[in-house]
Amino acid sequence: MDSLKKRLGSQWGNTAIISVFIVFALFIIVGTHYGTKTLSAVRAYVGAEGQWTKAQKEATTLLIRYNDNEQPKLYEQFQQELELHKAFKRSRQTLTSQAPNYDLAFRGFETADIHSDDIKLLIWLAQFHANISYLQKAFEVWKQGDRHIAKLDTLGRTLHETIQEEPTNHERRTQLIQDIYELDQTLTKLENSFSANMAEGAREIRSVLFWSIAGLGIIIILTGYIIMRNLFSNINILNQELVESETKFRSVLQNSRDVVYQIDFDSGNYEYMSPAVKDMLGYSPDQILEQGTEFVLDRIHPEDLKRMDQEIEEMKGKGVENHFAGETEFRIKTKDGNYIWVNNKRSLVKDDNGNPTAIVGTVRDISTRKKHEVQTQKSLEEKQTLLEEVHHRVKNNLGVVLSLLELQKKEADNELKSLLQETQSRIHSIGMIHEKLYQTETLSDIDIKEYIEDFANMIASSFNSEQKDITITKDVQSFNLETTKAVPVGLILNELLNNAYQHGFSDTKSGELRITFKKEDEEILFRVADNGRGLPDGFSLSNQQSLGMTLIQRLTKQLKGELEVFSEDEWTIFQVTFP
Template structure:
């Protein structure tokens, strides 16, 4: 569970909400609805599709004037509002009234910035049986939270610990009785550091006054080990806005902290390489103005950084070579990388210096070219300089491999959690969780192949599809179902960019799953004689700029009234969305001999999708 952090916890929570009798909704910063579960849609008496992407004023104008100020309060302050009474005219009922209890919580992204709102909605007029079911569902959610490795607690206003979930207790090897009734700063987690205790006292004092406090802290864990925790303390308010309790929470960021430390160390090494490099490193703007000048440039050309910065780089050029710079700047502006070339430059004392120049474009975070970086060195030092650059590249590549490895591991943890949850769930819920596992496995496979690949940005399609089919066969036991899965490819390697592999893997997974679930019902197979149920996946190169992916079966075919726009199943709703992300076009055909789904893809460049 140690790998589960903010984003993964949110995904797992959203997967589980659709079975709850409590309304759940997720809104963005503009109060548009991003997610709504089935119960919330039933409360509103409006189809989910007519609510998604719209602000509350569009689909529930009866209560917008009451709800919108509360939502904006949460967005502006980051303070949750719990059990707010919402009253108004009921949608879809003439002269009907609604009475709901709503709780609004701020959502935060990985950087801790507020990115939206999580709303929990309960019909306050439900009868006692429904209330009991809602409470049981709430308790199930609390048990899930208790099993996630996230720190959550409840404090009195003076800092006394009232409640604490199981994760931080088990991590520290203590029981709730060891901390309940104590001041938080006196608890085991901070006993190693008096300064951490004082910091907590200050945070509690500030939080009592309505401030949300957040910082990273080193906590003591079992066997006197240490863990970096992203710690937050927030006030809990009642319906009148009065602060009644304080809520401490935190997540394990030890791995992230180690990664950031490694990144800072790498940056320090990189800066050290530049400062101590024997090669001159000079940066310039697209107008040819010098913006960077390392000590080696001073040693090579005689000018100090104060003398060189801000001047046009052409003051280093012999007169016959002035036209060279304009030509280079045009190529740099087009994003070209200039191959190494030998030339001469003028030293401060006037003599000519023979140098080998390598020029690379400098880009901002959006990839826009903003300048150029020049490396100038003598011919004899070329090998030594390239070795230093290659070492820096290897460090970045190793770090990227590690990122894919950790993402893959975290997805596998989520898949395992869904598997554990499915064992205790009803058949229908277990089936839904199993389908979610398939989607997660498809995403994890992309990161596994990237981790195993040397290219890091592209994946060979046939290898990916074959491994995805193997995962499907193993997870659904298709041999026991009597269904054969087979794949045929174009006969030569075809690569796809990494960012498009996840939607492609998910759409293949959904199409195969739909065929397994619906193409071969038992009552239909009875009348088909010795038919071998088969799902055929094909990848065909139609032309230099077009690729066809087909998923076909020899089952009973689609219902005559089937329509993608009217499809209600999650899988059939996801498929068009994934195809759109791929910028592809899908066609569907169906006969009494089976169905076929064809997706046309256009390569970005020859040989690469």
């Protein structure tokens, strides 16, 4: 010991101690900084994963709600939720590529509520630690998750198409929802796997830091007071960083315009209320915390209170996860006596056993949005009324034209009467479409089955008599067809029916007309067949110069379809297929 003191007291010994102190002090500083930065980056990845998971769960919930409610806005919200995953996918792909684009990666992470410093840490960890095993595993899990998100997007599109085109196909919809649930479970496993890999990395980092600092600590203890003082200095730095981080988080929370709250699940009492409630409702957080949830319920609009009471009752007891309302909107009275609309998003906090312990949520003032929604709805109703009146007036004006043509027929010869009759029939086909339009809700499409049946009956009543009895058989599917296609379809049907009566059955007292209109795959099949006297010898579409056949060919082109004329046994068939 004496010899050791002598060596330490010597100049060489002092130099050696100072050198050892500097080296190990620098090692501690660099190691601590490196480890802290790496842990912060791991934490940032876990936080980003939380945003990813939240968006995925919200997207899944929106699909399920869309299947139940069939509200198009839910499907639009579903697509909006997936934008975060698409942006994160672009970030991952560029970070793992041979020539990463860090600006592109930064913009991708910016789509989520991630602090810019955390985004830099995300990029930094991927940039300099691409060969670390836990990070490689996490990125592989991330890649699998993106593939499953693509499957979720595909299932969502399929469900949307099914609801739009086959809303009564409950078996198909049930299967899609089952697939969505199974995919959600798979994604949950991947999300847990990602967190587990990052947790593994954090443990490795902490382990390396621990043993490094422990080993250095032994050496530092032997070097004396100087090294110990430096060690405590670094600890103080770490504590200061933690305090600054907590202060930053508290500052963000206190300055948020949204009200953040927490409710104890068992007692139903508020445990926390952010200061933003003062600006929103005029009451202090302490006042609400003291008087509890009854204070808030007493200020909810009477029209919304019953629904809110029901939601509260549903949040009691076991199995609350199955019917927990994650979001709701209602009106609440402020301190100055005015009602405002608010949106309340909430989620359950569970313990390690999966039992709910608290409810946390955010409340946002959406009064301005609601006002715009009311104005928009009023504008839509006014425009709908205007369109109804337009279609009604067009139909009436066409009726006046028909009446004028009817008067003109009284003074015309037989040839001109026939032309006027054909013109009247064409106008009837257009007028009936406008009549159907102003009776619909959308004012943009009609039920094609109802239209064809009514129009065919009108034509039949015009031509049939005691001397002639032509039966019309209809095989028409019921679906809506937009106006741009319904008008040419109606005119084509008019020409084909008139042609059949005037030419196919000109010398026949009885016969049959068959009208077919149905969807087949991605096309619509439109067919008119008659068992009259058949096509004349040498008939060819290219040689037909009559107004009727010219109209049929031009209207088929307008539909971007194909026209075929052929015979099968005793039947003459005109067939139009169009997309």
